[in-house]
Amino acid sequence: MPRRFPLLVAFAVAALAALPVFAAREFTDDAGRKVSLPDKVTRVYAAGPPASVLVFALAPDTLVGWTRAFRPDESEWVPEKYAKLPELGRLTGRGNTANVEGILQAKPDLIVDMGSTNATFASLADRVQQQTGIPYILLDGRLDTTPQQIEKLATALGAEARGRELATYARDLIGRLQSKIAAIPPDKRPEVYYARGPQGLQTGLRGSINVEMIEFLGAKNLAATQAGGLTNVGLEQVVLWDPPVIVTNDPNFYREVWKLPVWNSVTAVRKKRVYLSPHLPFGWFDYPPGANRLIGLLWLSEILYPETFRHDLRKEVATFYKLFYHREPTLPQLDALLAEPGVAPR
Template sequence: MIFRFIPLAAARRQVSSRATQVLAAVAMTLMGLVFTVETGAARPFVDAAGRTVEVPERARRVLAAGPPASVLLYTLAPETMIGWVRAPSPDEAAFLSPETRGLPAYGRLTGKGNTANVEAVLTLKPDLIIDVGSTASTYASLADRVQAQTGIPYILLDGGIDRTGETYAKLGELVGAPERAAELAAHAEAMIAEVEGRIDSIPADRRPRVYYARGPRGLETGVSGSITTEILDRAGARNVAEGGGATGLTTISPEQILAWDPDAIVTLDPAFHRTLSTDPLWSTLRAVRAGRVYQTPRLPFGWFDSPPGTNRLIGLRWLAALLYPDLFPEPMDSITRDFYTRFYHVNLDTAQVETLLKDAGAARP
């Protein structure tokens, strides 16, 4: 038999570590018991990934796992929110309902740069976790793991824009707001159908070729078919960044953007938008020379992306009107007011509308 000497300090650390693990396990078990007591009888719910999860009869404290889920929950049932994935900036907060501006930030459980942890989730005492976006096996596995660790039901909802109505209906069932969910679902589906109906007769070869520029240099983009660029397809544009086997976001070279030479450019970054006309690379492109560079409004959420959630509905209408002004003659200010009242629970004044739309047209060289 071989005996190994363990220093006293190290032994204490091992005991402490084991004790911490045991206490954490006990805490998670107790949380599961608290969930059962506080929320009453649970019921089975089939989420968008096909997972059957026991959920409370009516969720009252909901934690959004990522930004798209935060937006969806805010639009439908802000009273159930226990916080934000990221604290709103002062500029963003001005376009949110007063009751939600000061909610705590807890980080994200899913996606790029996840920052939340199990302890933070337990401290907030949610009775439901939701994630909105992809329902692929990677996200289903994450949901199963977090649910097993915390004892809190974790639901996946489809974030595709075509699934908006269905997703609202599912969340409405979870939070006990079916009528409000039906109203938002109907309005969302009407917005999508209106745009598609007006551009349906335009042949593919007459649709503008558009590049979506991300980042301060504009060289990051979303490939065709990704959730990031869904709005391009729906607004009647052809994404110059065809998939070619890639998915999601990709970085391109300056030579590639010159070769594409798009008809129009959409960007979220104000600094990039301001420098386009004087940049030696970008100023040679036909989109810049023609003044067809569009900066997406971004308060309180991006209109095109950032995040790829229900906030894109207003962006769909905005971009379609920029690409096809003759087909969409209605003033964007009234459409914006209505959307923000209906979905964001705020009544915009004239100054706020001007703030949103002042840079949302073409950037002239």
């Protein structure tokens, strides 16, 4: 993010003067920061994709734009007026593209980020808040805290009733899965490799937000030998791991893996147990690692434990999409989504 802050003072003051003023209320975010929020939030800038997804789910009319514009195939899954919101870039994460000028031009009265709440992100939030005068809150983005994330963000947005509805759905879904997984013995929990990117050689270490679904569902992440985030691995290492199950988010990798002789030595490839995460309008496994993963938990649980889980995915997807994305998919959409090669659990 450019550090031309002294040059922005006059612009920032003028922009702030144009913002509506509401009575303040105090909010403690998940980094322990006390932030003064306007009594009524009407315009929200989401600092990263996970925040975009949840603000959209809870209070779509407050979202001022997306971190990345919707592609045509993604636009079909949400109401048109939201699909047409502008691209504003992202403040946090890899490839951050937004800057202070862009934030001020969007005229938000709240900035929201979800994910890590460590000192680095708290410092960024403090700095941006000080430079813009716009309240900036950080929320824990871990998968197991999704119901609490929903409720806390709903409080900040003044959307408590909607928050209770979504949080109840999330708690019920998580509870249903956890109660059955708890009864699965350790020797029946599969080893899994997450193949990220077109070569399938980027993955997540233990504790990485990108592989939370594997660990949350009680399976064994083969790259969990050390803690960390995303990492690149060699093909030789994947061959040595010899995963019985591979999950990927990349259609190119899924298409090509069957053609490469070295990959054909891997058990998951030989036994046709390579699975492609659906990605419309948001990924089910990753991209982004947000509340969109709730529907992915149902999908992945059936892949990992086919003898334990049998979901009516058409019904489950229709329910989740209507609730979180404000549009129920048509039957042809559902058929196409679930018929994409690599998606079906069986």
